[in-house]
Structures are given as structure tokens and as C-alpha cells.
Amino acid sequence: xxxxxxxxxxxxxxxxxxxxxxxxxxxxxxxxxxxxxxxxxxxxxxxxxxxxxxxxxxxxxxxxxxxxxxxxxxxxxxxxxxxxxxxxxxxxxxxxxxxxxxxxxxx
Numbered sequence: 001x002x003x004x005x006x007x008x009x010x011x012x013x014x015x016x017x018x019x020x021x022x023x024x025x026x027x028x029x030x031x032x033x034x035x036x037x038x039x040x041x042x043x044x045x046x047x048x049x050x051x052x053x054x055x056x057x058x059x060x061x062x063x064x065x066x067x068x069x070x071x072x073x074x075x076x077x078x079x080x081x082x083x084x085x086x087x088x089x090x091x092x093x094x095x096x097x098x099x100x101x102x103x104x105x106x107x
Contacts, residue, residue: 044082045082
């Protein structure tokens with residue numbers, strides 16, 4: 001019915017398609033454990049228990065809520081329904097190192 005070239009071409013296209021599907025599946029499967037989603041302040045307030053030591057909080061920083069002390073940064077994140085007070089101790093040293101670069105870019 002079909003010639004030999006047509007069958008080989010069809011087989012080649014099927015193999016390429018299966019390889020692509022398998023590659024996408026393996027990449028998504030390997031990233032499944034490492035994906036961290038942002039949680040809004042409302043989601044965090046409604047959850048009964050946080051099982052992680054570190055979470056990513058998404059939202060807007062409340063205006064005039066940033067305070068920088070000698071060894072910590074404190075600010076409030078809001079989603080315009082709920083607010084969360086964030087205290088960052090670990091990142092402060094990195095912030096101090098990059099402060100000059102950041103100020104030069106802003107001004």
C-alpha cells in the first residue's frame with residue numbers, strides 16, 4: 001500500500017515524537033520535588049499547620065513597613081486581605097553586601 005520510504009519516514013516521525021514526550025515527562029517528573037509555590041498571606045493564615053521550615057510568601061510589601069535594624073530586616077507582606085509580618089535574619093548579611101550595588105542601580 002505505502003512505499004518503503006513513506007513507512008520509514010512515518011516511523012522516524014513517531015520515534016521523534018515519542019522521544020520528545022518522554023523527555024518532557026522526565027524533566028517534569030524530576031522537577032516535581034523541587035518546585036516551590038508561593039503562598040499568599042490568606043493561604044498561610046487559613047492553613048492549620050505549616051509543615052515546612054521555609055516557605056515562599058507572595059504578595060505586596062506594605063507601604064512604609066520596612067524597618068532595617070542592626071542585624072535584621074522586618075517588613076509586612078499583604079495580599080490586601082491579610083498581612084504577615086516577615087523577619088529576615090539570614091538574608092541580612094547578603095543584603096549588606098549588595099546594598100552598595102543596589103543603591104548605585106537605583107540612583
